[in-house]
Amino acid sequence: MQVYTTPKLNKVEVTSDFWKRYRELVVKEVLPYQWKVMNDEADISIADDPQNNGEDKNSHAVANLKIAAGEMKGHHYGFPFQDTDVYKWLEAAAYSFGYHPNPDLKKITDNLIDLIAKAQDDDGYLSTYFQIDAPERKFKRLQQSHELYTMGHYIEAGVAYYNATGNQKALDIATRMADCIDSHFGLEEGKIPGYDGHPEIELALSRLYEVTKNQKYMDLAHYFLTQRGQDPAFFDKQIKADGDSVDRDLIPGMRDFPREYYLAAEPIKDQKVPQGHAVRVVYLCTGMAYVARYTGDKDLLAACDRFWNDIVKRQMYITGNIGQTTTGEAFTYDYDLPNDTDYGETCASVGMSFFARQMLNIRAKGEYADVLEKELFNGALSGMSLDGKHFFYVNPLEADPAGSKGNPGKSHVLTHRADWFGCACCPANLARLIASVDEYLYTVNEDTILSHQFIANEAEFDDGIKVSQTNHFPWSGDIHYEIKNPNNASFKFGIRIPSWSANYELSVDGAAKSLPVEDGFIYLDVDGKSVTLDLKLDMSTKIMRASNRVKADYGKVAVQRGPVVYAAEEADNEAPLWDYQVAADAKTDYHFDEKLLDGVGVVKIAAKREKLDDVNAPLYTEVQSEDTENVDLTLVPYYSWANRQDGQMRVWLNKD
Amino acid sequence: MQVYTTPKLNKVEVTSDFWKRYRELVVKEVLPYQWKVMNDEADISIADDPQNNGEDKNSHAVANLKIAAGEMKGHHYGFPFQDTDVYKWLEAAAYSFGYHPNPDLKKITDNLIDLIAKAQDDDGYLSTYFQIDAPERKFKRLQQSHELYTMGHYIEAGVAYYNATGNQKALDIATRMADCIDSHFGLEEGKIPGYDGHPEIELALSRLYEVTKNQKYMDLAHYFLTQRGQDPAFFDKQIKADGDSVDRDLIPGMRDFPREYYLAAEPIKDQKVPQGHAVRVVYLCTGMAYVARYTGDKDLLAACDRFWNDIVKRQMYITGNIGQTTTGEAFTYDYDLPNDTDYGETCASVGMSFFARQMLNIRAKGEYADVLEKELFNGALSGMSLDGKHFFYVNPLEADPAGSKGNPGKSHVLTHRADWFGCACCPANLARLIASVDEYLYTVNEDTILSHQFIANEAEFDDGIKVSQTNHFPWSGDIHYEIKNPNNASFKFGIRIPSWSANYELSVDGAAKSLPVEDGFIYLDVDGKSVTLDLKLDMSTKIMRASNRVKADYGKVAVQRGPVVYAAEEADNEAPLWDYQVAADAKTDYHFDEKLLDGVGVVKIAAKREKLDDVNAPLYTEVQSEDTENVDLTLVPYYSWANRQDGQMRVWLNKD
């Protein structure tokens, strides 16, 4: 396996209208709003989240840090991992400085770094729950404690903040945490031969390694990945030693999940398919991909490939959402993809984006970039409202307010985004993805620049190379590149041909050119001073089907245009939405509506609608010829659903 | 409203081959097996039931009575309503004596009556949990205690046993219970102004009234029905007074259900649709129908009509199963009829049969008898295996072992019948229905005998009237009646024309006759010495659809022949079963296979089957022309499913 060197990409400025809107939204709405919430200054209602947490309608996340720092009195409030809300927010803020300098915000974040430094113990430990209320239980119930998960999130934030601002203190906090963890965990005598119930530290240590180049952190990440599951009873033994009573559980009910939920039933290298909590899976996979690349560990790479393959080919929704069940926020089994009871946590789609990005760093394979794009334009993005102040935890592909209210099996499926959650993992997670989307556009190895996303940007590389990509993607598939290579450097420029665009046209400096597609990319040798590329992708509206191994989608079709998956909403179409049938070759019409939903491409598709049966008719009758009318269904992008009045939504439409 | 007098029907002997097999099975297998289980002498595994009860794999039901009677030492074990398993079994045994005298069994049941008498307190109270372990808490936590439910079940059994054997002691226990309850409940000073969380006592008191003619019992039943929900906080107040701590709950988790679950949120007369626990609903409705008939209470009758109408027209599966969600074993909302997560408790179908029978006593309406027939041949009957020793609690209309194992939202859906359950309400409930099915065949008022079921039988009425019905129903629709009327009595004979048989032919003494169908019945005046009737019902195989307001069945068809609903099983058809399409006018073929499943009518239906997609194919692709082959699907009666190897099953098939 080829180990790539550090990317030589220096700077990317996102110029895409679509993404600039979201990124400015992060600056203007999301960050200020979330800061208020975490300081308990927002006048909001905190939704019961899908796991029925958050009853007390508070965040207290900043207050916990102040108490730990000695600036306030009181007890810890919230989940043991409440600190991570602050860290993910800090990380998002750090990224935002890269495209939107913001002295007022920077004052807040610099002060926050000072607060975090003050809250950190002398030995580097930082997890406010344990510091405030249970110092004697540090690292003693790792199944539930999220301590490494929590510090991992800080490490990510610290690295990002250091990269963005040069704040050395931010990085020092991170290295001191990592050193603390290193001193406590490992197979050496006197250390804990374990790991956190929630993977995260592995990817965080990898990022710390990237900035510090300290091999110790890579070794520690490798240790956590290979030690995991070696002793399947590790968590049970810890709980027994810490006091077996359920009263001592940090998160009620968590002990009842099977070991597979924690990816701790057996060593990862022996695990055949991803099982358990979806976010844990993709965070673990991201860590594995990092560590496999830096260490050459073939077992870890094989596990990445196995898990990737199973998720993408057999357990992923067409929107990129993953995790089919609310019970344990987990994967279920291959081809089990129910649309109206799914979980599809926003964090899982964010994590899948991380995983895809790291797989691209290992191999130039279009499939990874296809999935990344799918998440960016669908499954992850749907986690936030257009106003930046409402969030989905669960992302269904079919929703009905009557079902969410009336059938307890669907009570986790909201049909409107909430202000906040008791377990508020998702909102800031999505914010940091959006704020750092510039880092997801290129993958660079020694001789190749891979341009795998069609998010318009201006990029600067070593040797004075500049790439300018302009387009109106995702609404238009006309992609224009200007590559400047003033020093006549010699490199390959790879462009992804998306799986949704089997047909495309390319012209180089105005002349049509045909290039072979290799693993989803076309490659062009660049050695002149400049080159202009024009790529025309196939933006025809596609009527899609799922594998017929998927029971839930059998006899149904979905509509996709470019990477954007469409949904029918009751706001545009008369309910019930299941009472329409779309032919496999239905006529479609596309137009961009700049006034609708902050500007979206709208698809109209010809459909047949059955006359609705009378409420007093018998419930079951002999089949009869259908009394139908021809109507157009109006479809909007999936990510934009639930931004108008409450109502039904569905991605999969009945096939005529 | 007309109040009918006590039916003048004297005796019915079931001669139907189909039902004789089941009724002998009750005698030879079901009763001995269940007696062993309740005495903890059966070497079985008790399944985790759908509510995750029964972890300790024991019944202890008879032992509890022995402890209460002072014949054994020890604590109560099981649910507070554990006694009811014994009472329902006793009731079934009592009915069985009517068609299968059984001195050995009668010794056991006479001894059991003695044991129960001994266990009963001097004041008539009997609920072994409270007698053994919590005498100070009698009637103090009625939300959960099931005390009246438990005594109600004894009252039903005692009445049945007295009717079958003349055992006065059996009836005396019942009247002493009723007197005890009467002395404790009511609006008078010093009495409890409440009712049981689980309706049952109302129908039991009605049956006691029928045999004793003691108006006090009817008044008490009427009190329970009209008092219910008058003070929505009644249960909460009791719990507060009894000690609010959850540790004092009799059934953990029960307090968390909303008041609607207990039908106690408002007076029944104000409740618009049935909500909450399905078995509670239909037991309550049965009691209301009894009491409405005997008291003329129009509010209660209106509630019966309202609830009936909503259940049958908007919340019932095609098999007659009711209760769409495992959460609270409850109804959800109109037209919400998911097939693979439904509950459809066997007890709920048994209770729906009770309700239908009582509605027939109020009005001669074919719809009631249609539903009764639907339950008898489908939803209720599927609760027991062909060997009489395995039982379903939950009756799904679509099942897949992979889903039951792999998706927690379907973990309550077993794909094989269990030996027994921790909460074992269903097995003996179905046994008592089968053993008393002779009581469900006729409804008699002063001048009319309604023959509303096509279960072959010989019936004797007053005035020497005899009706003999012979047929091979449900496999054949040729129904032959011989009516003997030696004393030239004058009466009407009504025969139901089932809703599934719009077409029928009737001949009277060999001559074709056309009669108007009035509310589902045709009526014939009988005044001669004898008459012979031949009815030919439409037994063509029908391809059915659901109202298109039902999302779960949209684009699907089900197959029905006569009253029997069919299902496809993996035992006969290659999986996956969703990968077949059936045309609305598909060719069907029917044959009776006496060797299969103890003799069933088999339907073959022409279908198209798609070639299954490769496991390594992309999960989502553009629609393409389907690669199908023509195959026949083999369907067997729904009640007979899961009697062979484990596998998929579905009632609703994809429509081509």
Ligand SMILES: [Zn+2]
């Ligand atoms: Zn989340």
Ligand SMILES: [Zn+2]
């Ligand atoms: Zn039951």
